[in-house]
Amino acid sequence: MKLMGTNPVLFKELKLRFRSFKSFNGMLFFLLAMCVFVFGYIFMTVTVSGTSYFRPSESFVLFAFLSYIQLGLVLFTAPGLTAGTISSEREKQTLPILLTTSQSSFQIISGKLLSSVAFLLFLILAGMPVYSLVFLFGGISPWDFIRIFLFLFVILLAFGSIGVMFSTLIRKTVVSMIATYGTMLFLSVVTGFLFIITMQMKMMNQTGTVVTPSYIGHFLASINPGVLFASFLSPGVRGMVEEMTKVDFPIWIGFLLFYGVITIIAILIAVKKLRVNTKRQK
Amino acid sequence: MIEIKGLTKKYGSFTALDNLNLTLHEGTVFGFVGANGAGKSTTFLIMSTLLEATSGDVIIDGVNVREKPAAVRRLIGYMPDFFGVYDQLKADEYLDFYGASYGIPVEERRKLIPQLLELVNLTHKRYSYVDLLSRGMKQRLCLARSLIHDPKVLILDEPASGLDPRARVEMRDILKTLKKMGKTILISSHILPELAEMCDEIGVIDNGRLIAHGSVPEIQAKLQGEKVITVKVPIDAVSRALSFFEEQPHVSTIEMLETGDGITFKYLGNEVSQISLLQQAVKKEIPIVSFMEHVTNLEDVFMEITKGAE
Ligand SMILES: Nc1ncnc2c1ncn2[C@@H]1O[C@H](COP(=O)(O)OP(=O)(O)OP(=O)(O)O)[C@@H](O)[C@H]1O
Ligand SMILES: [Mg+2]
Numbered sequence: 041m042k043l044m045g046t047n048p049v050l051f052k053e054l055k056l057r058f059r060s061f062k063s064f065n066g067m068l069f070f071l072l073a074m075c076v077f078v079f080g081y082i083f084m085t086v087t088v089s090g091t092s093y094f095r096p097s098e099s100f101v102l103f104a105f106l107s108y109i110q111l112g113l114v115l116f117t118a119p120g121l122t123a124g125t126i127s128s129e130r131e132k133q134t135l136p137i138l139l140t141t142s143q144s145s146f147q148i149i150s151g152k153l154l155s156s157v158a159f160l161l162f163l164i165l166a167g168m169p170v171y172s173l174v175f176l177f178g179g180i181s182p183w184d185f186i187r188i189f190l191f192l193f194v195i196l197l198a199f200g201s202i203g204v205m206f207s208t209l210i211r212k213t214v215v216s217m218i219a220t221y222g223t224m225l226f227l228s229v230v231t232g233f234l235f236i237i238t239m240q241m242k243m244m245n246q247t248g249t250v251v252t253p254s255y256i257g258h259f260l261a262s263i264n265p266g267v268l269f270a271s272f273l274s275p276g277v278r279g280m281v282e283e284m285t286k287v288d289f290p291i292w293i294g295f296l297l298f299y300g301v302i303t304i305i306a307i308l309i310a311v312k313k314l315r316v317n318t319k320r321q322k
Numbered sequence: 323m324i325e326i327k328g329l330t331k332k333y334g335s336f337t338a339l340d341n342l343n344l345t346l347h348e349g350t351v352f353g354f355v356g357a358n359g360a361g362k363s364t365t366f367l368i369m370s371t372l373l374e375a376t377s378g379d380v381i382i383d384g385v386n387v388r389e390k391p392a393a394v395r396r397l398i399g400y401m402p403d404f405f406g407v408y409d410q411l412k413a414d415e416y417l418d419f420y421g422a423s424y425g426i427p428v429e430e431r432r433k434l435i436p437q438l439l440e441l442v443n444l445t446h447k448r449y450s451y452v453d454l455l456s457r458g459m460k461q462r463l464c465l466a467r468s469l470i471h472d473p474k475v476l477i478l479d480e481p482a483s484g485l486d487p488r489a490r491v492e493m494r495d496i497l498k499t500l501k502k503m504g505k506t507i508l509i510s511s512h513i514l515p516e517l518a519e520m521c522d523e524i525g526v527i528d529n530g531r532l533i534a535h536g537s538v539p540e541i542q543a544k545l546q547g548e549k550v551i552t553v554k555v556p557i558d559a560v561s562r563a564l565s566f567f568e569e570q571p572h573v574s575t576i577e578m579l580e581t582g583d584g585i586t587f588k589y590l591g592n593e594v595s596q597i598s599l600l601q602q603a604v605k606k607e608i609p610i611v612s613f614m615e616h617v618t619n620l621e622d623v624f625m626e627i628t629k630g631a632e
Contacts, residue, residue, distance in 0.1 A: 048422035056410050133406035137467070140370050140400045141423035142392065315391070316374045 048143065049151025050158075057159050067163055070113070074170045077109070078102065099177035104273045106171055107188050110164060111269055114196045115228055117163070119220035121156040122203025124213040126314065131213060145314040149307060153197075153204050160196055164189070187272055191292070195265055198299040199224055201306035208310040228265050235260040235267070239284050258287035262294030323348040323506050324369075324475065329378035331364050331530075338364045340530040342378070346508075346523070348474075351501050353517030354510040356527035362510040363403055365527070366479050369508075370400040383474055396424070399468030403479040403510075407460055409453040413444060416452045417467055424471035438466040442496055458489035465496065476500065476507045482516060494520055550616035551596075554584035559609050566608055570599055584611070 058064075085098050126149075129135040138148065175185060203220040210216040238257040261267045261281045271278040271291045282288055324346040331339040339361045346352050356362050367373035369380050371391035380387040387394045407416065414435050421431040439445045442462035447455060452463060465481060481497075482490045497520055500507060511517050517524060524541045526534040534541055555563045560578060564585055568576050572591030579586055589596065600613055 046425075048419055051422070052408075052411075052415075052419045055415075056408070059410055132408075133402070133404055134408060136367075136370075136372055136402050137400070137405055137420075137464075138423070139372060140395055140398070141420060142395045142425060142471070143423050144392070316372065 047151045050155050053155030099174050103174045103180050118199040119203045119224050122200045123207050123217045123220040125152040126207040127213040127216050145311045149310045157200050198303045201303045205306040205310045208313050231260045231264045253286035258285040262291045263298045268295050325381040327379045330376045332376045349504050351507045351521045353521035353524045355514050360527045361530040366477050398475045399473035401464050401468045401478045407452040414448045420467045421470045442466045458485045478509045549589045551589045552586045552614045554611040557583050563608050
C-alpha cells in the first residue's frame with residue numbers, strides 16, 4: 041500500500057485540513073470541553089464526598105464516560121468527514137481532472153479515507169493527555185485503555201469507509217451524508233433496539249422449557265458499538281449477553297469480523313465505482 | 323496518432339455520438355467545431371477515459387482507451403470545458419499536487435512548476451490562492467496543469483470560452499507555442515474563425531456526426547461552389563431585378579434583401595458566366611447600385627454546414 045510519501049491525495053488533504061481554521065477551532069473546542077468535563081467531575085466528586093482524594097472506582101466511571109464520549113465523537117464525525125470526500129469534488133468539478141491523472145482508483149480512495157482517519161485519530165490522540173489523567177488515578181489497567189483505542193480505530197475505519205463509499209456512489213454530498221449517518225444510526229442505535237425486540241420475542245416464544253441459542257440476537261449485540269464498549273467496561277455485560285442469547289462467542293470477535301468485512305467491501309465498492317468501467321462486454 | 327473508429331454514444335434512446343470516425347497524425351492541431359450539444363464534449367470525455375462509449379474505439383498512440391485507460395491517462399492532458407479548483411491551495415501547490423498525481427519526483431516538480439507558470443504567463447501569481455484567480459488565469463493554470471506530465475496529446479474542451487479578447491489572443495499564442503513543441507492538440511470551440519487561425523485541420527460535428535473534416539481551405543472550398551451574390555438596386559427597381567435574375571441560369575434561392583433595396587441569391591456558375599450575368603443585367607437596363615460576391619467566411623461555412631441542426 042502506498043502511503044503518505046507517495047499518495048498525493050492524502051498529502052494534499054492533510055495539508056488543507058490542517059491549514060483551515062475550522063478544523064483547528066473544532067479541535068480546540070473538543071479538547072476544552074473534555075478538560076472542563078474531567079476537571080469538573082473530579083472537582084465535584086471531591087467536594088461532594090468531602091474527601092480530598094479521588095477513588096479508583098470514581099475514576100473508572102470517568103474513564104467509562106470519556107470512552108463513550110470518544111465513541112460518540114468517532115461515530116458522529118467519521119461520517120461527516122468522509123461522506124463528502126468524492127461527491128464534493130464532483131460538485132466542485134475537480135473530480136474529472138483528478139480522475140484523468142495517472143493515480144490508481146485505490147490510491148485516490150485510500151488517500152481520501154486515510155486523510156479523514158488521520159485527522160480523527162489526531163483528535164483522539166489530542167485527547168490522550170486528559171484521558172491519561174484518569175489513568176493516573178488508578179482503577180484502569182493499561183489493557184482497558186489500549187483495547188478501547190484499538191476498537192475506536194476499527195470503528196473509525198469502518199464508518200469512514202462507509203462514508204467514502206456512499207460519497208462515491210451518490211452524486212450529491214447531502215444525500216451521501218444522510219445515507220452515511222443513517223447507516224451509522226442503524227448500526228449503533230437501531231441494532232440495540234432490534235436486539236431487545238429479538239430477545240423479547242424469544243422469551244415469549246420459548247416458555248422456559250427448551251432454550252435454543254439466538255444467533256440473530258447475538259449478532260445484533262455484537263455489531264453494536266455501544267454494547268461492545270459496555271462489554272469492555274464491565275465484564276458483566278458480556279455474561280449478560282451470553283446469558284440472554286445462549287451463544288458463547290466473544291462479542292469483540294464478532295464485532296471485528298463484521299466491521300472488517302464492511303470496511304473491505306466498502307473500500308472495494310468505492311474503488312470499483314470511482315471511475316467508469318471502460319471495458320464493456322461485447 | 324489518434325484513431326477514432328465508429329465511436330457511438332447513446333444516452334438511453336438519445337444518440338449523442340453517431341458512428342464517429344476520425345484519424346489524426348502526430349503533431350496535428352485539430353479544431354473540433356459544432357453547435358451546442360453537437361457532441362464535442364462527449365467525444366473528448368470518451369477520449370479522456372471519463373465516459374464509456376456505447377460502441378466503437380478510440381486509439382491514442384497505439385493504446386486503446388477501452389482496454390488500457392491507465393496507459394492513456396499518461397498520454398493525454400485533458401482540460402474540461404467546466405472545471406473547479408481547490409480552495410486554500412496556492413498556484414504552485416496546485417501544480418505540485420497534480421505533478422505528484424502523475425508520479426513526478428519532487429525535485430523535477432520543483433524545476434517544472436516555474437517553467438509551466440512562465441509558459442502561461444502566471445509567474446506573478448505563483449503564491450496566490452487558486453480560487454482567487456480570475457477566470458482567464460484559472461483557465462491558463464488549468465492548461466499548465468494539463469501539461470505537467472508532458473503528454474503527447476492535449477485534449478482541450480473550449481479552452482477559450484469565457485475569456486476576454488485579450489486573453490483569447492494570449493491563449494492562442496500559448497497554443498501556438500505548444501504546437502511548435504510538437505504536441506498533437508485537439509481543441510473544441512463553437513467559433514470557427516477562432517480555430518481557423520491556429521488549426522491544421524478542422525472537423526465539423528453536428529448531431530453527433532462528423533459532417534466535414536479537412537484542412538481549413540478544404541473546408542472553406544466545400545462551400546465555395548455555392549457563391550452568394552448580393553445585388554443592390556433602388557427600391558422601385560427591386561421587383562424588376564427579382565424577375566430578371568430569377569430567370570438567369572445557375573441562379574437559385576433568390577430573395578429580396580431585408581432592407582428592401584436589393585436582392586440576394588446563390589450562384590453556381592463559374593467566373594465567365596458571372597461576367598455575362600452582370601453584362602446582361604446592365605443591358606436590360608436594370609439600375610444596379612452594386613453587384614457583390616459575398617465572400618464565404620468560416621462563420622458562414624459553419625452556419626451553412628450545421629443548418630440542419632435542431
Ligand atoms: N449525461 C447525459 N445524459 C443525457 N444526455 C446527455 C448527457 N450528457 C450529454 N448529453 C447530451 O449529449 C449531447 C451532446 O452533448 P455534448 O456535451 O457533447 O455537446 P457539446 O458539443 O460539447 O456542446 P457545447 O458546445 O454546448 O459544449 C447533448 O444533446 C446533451 O444533451
Ligand atoms: Mg461541450
